[in-house]
Every structure is written in C-alpha cells, then in structure tokens.
Amino acid sequence: MAPTTEPILEVGGLVKHYPLTRGVVFRKHEGAVKAVDGVDFALGRGETLGIVGESGCGKSTVAKLLCHLERPTAGAIRFKGEDITRLSGRALKAVRRNIQMVFQDPYTSLNPRMTVGDIVGEPYDIHPEAAPKGERRRRVQELLDVVGLDPEYINRYPHQFSGGQRQRIGIARGLALRPEVIVADEPVSALDVSVQAQVVNLLDRLQAEFDLSYVFIAHDLSIVRHISDRVGVMYLGRIVEIGRDAEIYDHPTHPYTQALLSAVPVPDPEAREHRERILLAGDVPSPTNIPSGCRFRTRCWKAQERCAREVPALAVPAVFRDTRGPAAHDSACHFAEEKRVVPPEEGPPRSGTPGRANGDGPG
Template sequence: MTGPEPILEVSGLLKHYPLTRGILFKKQVGAVKAVDGVDFTLGRGETLGIVGESGCGKSTLARLLVNLEAPTAGSIRYRGEDITRLSGRALKAVRRNIQMVFQDPYTSLNPRMTVGDIIGEPYEIHPEAAPKGDRRRRVRELLDVVGLNPEYINRYPHQFSGGQRQRIGIARGLALRPEIIVADEPVSALDVSVQAQVINLLATLQAEFGLSYVFIAHDLSIVRHISDRVGVMYLGRIVETGRDAEIYDHPTHPYTQALLSAVPVPDPRAREHRERIILSGDVPSPTDIPSGCRFRTRCWKARERCTLEVPPLAVPEEFRLTRGPAAHDSACHFAEEKRVVPPEGPAASGDEPHTEPA
C-alpha cells in the first residue's frame, strides 16, 4: 500500500556548529554535530512524530525545516524545490506555507503586543494573504477556530493561561493558511489536562484545513496519540522509523525498546509484567560521537561489528521477507522484535478472560 503524496522530503540533512579556539586567529578544533544525517518524507495530511531524549537534535531539526537556520549540508525539498538554496522573495513565499509552533507559550509571544497584533503580524509580512481592511475580521475568526473568545483580541499575553497562550501561538501559525506546521514540543510546558485539549485541537485543525504536521516531543504517549508515523532520534540521527503501531508494538531497535520501557503504564497488571530496560552510561557528547553505531556505548547487544560499521537505516535483513509489522526501517546490526509493554486487559496479567456459559 502506498502512502500519501510526499510534500516534504529531507535528505542527508546536517547541522554542525564549529568549535573554535583563539581570539585573533580562530582555528576550528571540532564541531557539535547536532543533526548528523537525517532522512525522511512527510506526506500530505500526515503527521510525522519525532521523539528522543533531550539533546538529540529535535529542536535543531525543527529550526532547519522552517529555515530559521541554514544546514551544513543536505537538502529540504518542499514540493520538489530545495528550500535550503532559496533566499529573498522565493524563501519568503515558501515560509508562508511552512509555519512553526514554538515550545514555550510564555516566551514565544511578545508581552508588549495585543493578541490581535500577534496573530495579525504575519499579514504585515505577507500583505497579499489578507486585505488590510479585512485583517481584524480574519484574526477574530482565527481566535474562534482555536477555541478562544474573539472578544479577547485586545488583551495581552499575560492575561491568559498557558494553554490559552499556546492556542494563540497555534492561531498565529494558521494565519497564512500553511500546508505544513512544525510543532516543536508544543505541549511540554502545559499541564496534562491542557495537553489533551491542545492535542485534540491540533487533530481537529488538521482534518479541517488538511494540514501536515512534524510533531516533535519527548513524551511517547502523546506522539502515539497524534502521529501516523514515528521517527526515533538518537544523537543527531533517526535510528528507527515506521507506522505508529510498528514502533510502539513491534520495536526492533534497542534504543526504542529502552524508551518504551520507561513509558508509564496505567494498567497495574500490565505494569507488573513489563520489562524495564535500564541503559548504562550517559549519552555521548555530540562533539565526540562514537565510531560505528552511535548507540553501541549504551547497548547490551553491542559487538565488534557495531564498533566498525555504521548500521544503515533500512529494513533489517531477517524481516525483509516477512512483510509483518517488524519489517520497518531500523538502524541496528542485530535488530530484534521485542514487545516491551504487554497489551492491556485480562490477558496482560496472565488471567484467562471471563466467558459466560453457553
């Protein structure tokens, strides 16, 4: 079965920050490899979830996708055009179709501007998107779309709660009617109950406007709720990617399995029977990435081959003929399917399901 039409294609994306020494004559002595070879596609109307530990390069990837930073190498193709090579008016036109929702709703809004000015600011930069006399009406419509009272148009950010501020940020992202929204941990600073409201709002807006999302988060349960496909990042690279059911129910990469084993399980019986995987050591520095497989220093499966060879992000050889849920891309020489969290329900605790007599 073929997926949706690709609207964004990322290939060989790198972002290295140089480390220099000296005052007058600076010499590069190394580099922080924040993003170090990322490849993925995003389909029309699809949500791609990106998960991983703090410091793995998720937020840097988000800034690269909206061209807030220039990549060291690689390409980002929007509708077949490499946006990393654009500038001036051409880049401005593309940015209208790729918008971003930032992580912190407290610092992403200008405290000196009213909500109406914040949401309407994109119209000042792209005046062709809305006639000048029609902008206030458009702003009121956007407030209503994201579940806020249009009468709040003259209020300031400090007069809103965290969840309401994030809704304002979403409204600003929708102002130009983009095709793609990059959401960089949009609910991590919110309470759990408010997180659910914002996630449901994003899902509703996607169905209404046909949006495509790159949804970045460190909470795997939230990513599963909203994503069609999931990419797991570790130290600047995607190490496993597949449909949400493939990643969560049939993970094959050891790092993904370790992440899933740390996800809270609401069913006490399932929690008793799950296997908790504790990784040894710390995440290596992005200035000194291990040779071969970059996860090998914390992996219980590591062998000599892992030191010498970089595992490709591809379907493992042992799963290529099965066509089952484990047949998805995984960057591991010794990939093995493993159910980390048992299914919920009576069977999870080993009890036989109750049946009524015939």
C-alpha cells in the same frame, strides 16, 4: 519507510554542525557540535510524522532547519520537489508562508508588549497579499474562534492568559497564512496534563479542517502515539528507527526504541508488574565526540565488534525483509529483533473535538 500519501516535504542527508573555536583574534577550529548528522525522512500530505528522542538528540534543531531558521551544513529539504535550502529572497519568503512553526514555550514565544490581535495578525504585515488591511481584524477574530478562544480577546495581552490559552494563540498565529505544513516543536511540554489533551485534540481537529501536514516533535511517547501516523526515533543526531505508530510502539526492533518504551508509565498495575524494564548503562555521548560505527553501541547490551566498525543503515533489517509483518520497518541496527515492551494500547481512537478553552482560563 515511505509516507502513506504523496510526499509534500522530503529531507535527505540533513546535517547541521556548529563549529567549536578558540581565541578572539586568531580563531582556531577545534571541532564541531554535530547536532544533526544525517537525517532522512519524508512527510506525506495530510500526515503527521512524530519525532521523539532524548533531550539533546537534535529534534529542535531539525525543526529550525525545516523552517529555515537555521541554515543546514549539508543536505536537502525539498518542499513539493523544490530544494528550499538553496532559496533566498522572495522565493524563500514564498516557501516560508507554507511552512509555519508552533514553538515549545507559550510564555516566551509571544511578545508581551503586543496584543493578541497584533500577534496573530503580524504575519499579514510580512505577507500583505494574504489579507487586505480592511479584513485583517475579522480574519484574526475568526482564527481565535477556530482555536477555541473568544474573539473579543483580541485586545488583551499575553500575560492575561494561561499557558494553554497562550499556546492556542501561538497556533492561531501559525494558521494565519493558511500553511500546508506546520512544525510543532514540543508544543505541549510546558502545559499541564489536562491542558495537553485539549491542545493535542485541537491540533488533530485543525489538521482535518485545514488539510495540514504536521511534523510533531516531542519527548512524551504517549502524546506522540496519540497524534502521529508515523513515528521516527532520534538518537544523537540521527533517526534510528521509523515506521507507522503501531509498528514502533507494538513491534520495536531497535534497542534504543525498546529502552525508551520500557520507561513509559503504564496505568495498569498488573501489566506494570510483568513488563520488562530496560536500563541503559552510561550517559549519552557528547555530540562533539560521536562513537564510531553505531552511535548507540556504547550503551547497547547487544553491541559487538561489528557495531564499532560499521555504521548501520536505516533500512528494513535483513531478518525481516522476507516478511510482511509489522516488524518489517526501517531500523538502524545490525542485530535488530522484535521485542514487545509495553502492553497493547486500548481505548478510544485518537480523535477529539475540543470546545472553548474553559479548562485553562486566564491566569
């Protein structure tokens, strides 16, 4: 499923295996943890791609690989057509300026010994060409104002802020170098529900204001739908279904996606009573011993002999290739079929303009 705009980031065959060894002097290789095992997607300019899946499926490892915090075992990550996995030194430093990250935990991602001004302004020490020394304080105050914090907070320390405010500081730090791509690794999972809405709406507004492209990683399906243009569903190191948000949520074709959506809380009691709940059998297989063929087959109610022999390709299923409906999107299943498991979404569009962070004041 191609992005709706010109691709700015393209990922092909991305693999990250962590070797398992035994012994101290004579190390013996006993296998590998296959955290990411062949991921492909493209991110369009100005687009938000949401990535969802169970804990341990490889979402955060993908985020680290995109920001070059980890080196891939194989595959390519192309930013504006250039494979950044082959870069080093100054060339890599220049690319990193354009791909920034917002971390999951606002409590551990900020140095408690540094003031807010030092935290947000630290990227200018690494990339001094981005802001002259005489203008850095003003730039930091402008960034704090942009994310909804009082610019006078510049001399405060992280412990003087709530979780929502700390995450706003992390977002301001990510914006400091005016990047083109932001990788948000579960940026609201550690926050209260009301604060989650404020931060998600803030990210939505900043995307239009700064012309950003997002890779938004989360396990909360409702939040991902609120902010994403397209959604990719990961299972055990691979993307098993990808498409536009309405295609994935209203017309899922992969059994795993259908099971995930059936677990989403529904506020309407009547709709909740009539929806089908899909319960998966067994546990997620170990990433050190991935099943042959389709890796979801050990928990799938549709599994047949073919699923153990053949690895399903991530493509439009044959049954939908001659149609133009919303079910005609990429799905890695031999027996894909459309199934509605949640009621249609109703309510206002996914835009919002948050004001100051009054609802999540200092803790």
